[in-house]
Amino acid sequence: MIFVTVGTHEQPFNRLIKKVDDLVADGDIREKVIVQTGFSTYVPKHCEAHKMMSFDEMQQALKDARIVITHGGPSSFIEALQFGKVPIVVPRQEKYHEHVNDHQVEFTKLIAKRMNNIIPVYDVNNLLNTINDYNEITKIKNSGESSNNKQFNEKLEKIVTDLLK
Numbered sequence: 001m002i003f004v005t006v007g008t009h010e011q012p013f014n015r016l017i018k019k020v021d022d023l024v025a026d027g028d029i030r031e032k033v034i035v036q037t038g039f040s041t042y043v044p045k046h047c048e049a050h051k052m053m054s055f056d057e058m059q060q061a062l063k064d065a066r067i068v069i070t071h072g073g074p075s076s077f078i079e080a081l082q083f084g085k086v087p088i089v090v091p092r093q094e095k096y097h098e099h100v101n102d103h104q105v106e107f108t109k110l111i112a113k114r115m116n117n118i119i120p121v122y123d124v125n126n127l128l129n130t131i132n133d134y135n136e137i138t139k140i141k142n143s144g145e146s147s148n149n150k151q152f153n154e155k156l157e158k159i160v161t162d163l164l165k
Helices: 014-025 055-064 074-082 103-114 124-133 133-136 146-165
Strands: 002-005 031-034 048-050 067-070
Touching: 002 055, 002 146, 031 055, 031 067, 055 074, 055 124, 067 074, 124 133
Parallel strands: 002 031, 002 067, 031 048
Antiparallel strands: none
16 A cells, blocks of 8 residues: 655645556556545545544554655654655645745755655656655665664663663
């Protein structure tokens, strides 16, 4: 299952939602897709759509998803990371009237460079290739089994265990 979330910002993010819906309609995506549409005005015809989702619904979708596609809002992709997912991040862009400025683009670039734990997609026309190559791309990302957090926790656990001996 692919889970798409655009957050709760009041400007629509039709560009992403329509692209995902078109990929499903064209048969390019064959698995179930759940979309949290927020304030977008485009209503998907080929995906399961929810304007808003409760905290529990969102957590379950993040947990169940094979792939999480999100906007560039930090809380959305941090949540995906907490579930061990490498999110595909499509930042909202000012030129498409999706946000008041391009801070999501800049933040996405910064996190991709510094942390290497997200997959940025700035042009939705590259989304299908990213989805198709997802398993290969994630092999070189810092998350899940190779995440710095996991390594830190394992080292800390060993230190504590050794101290208690």
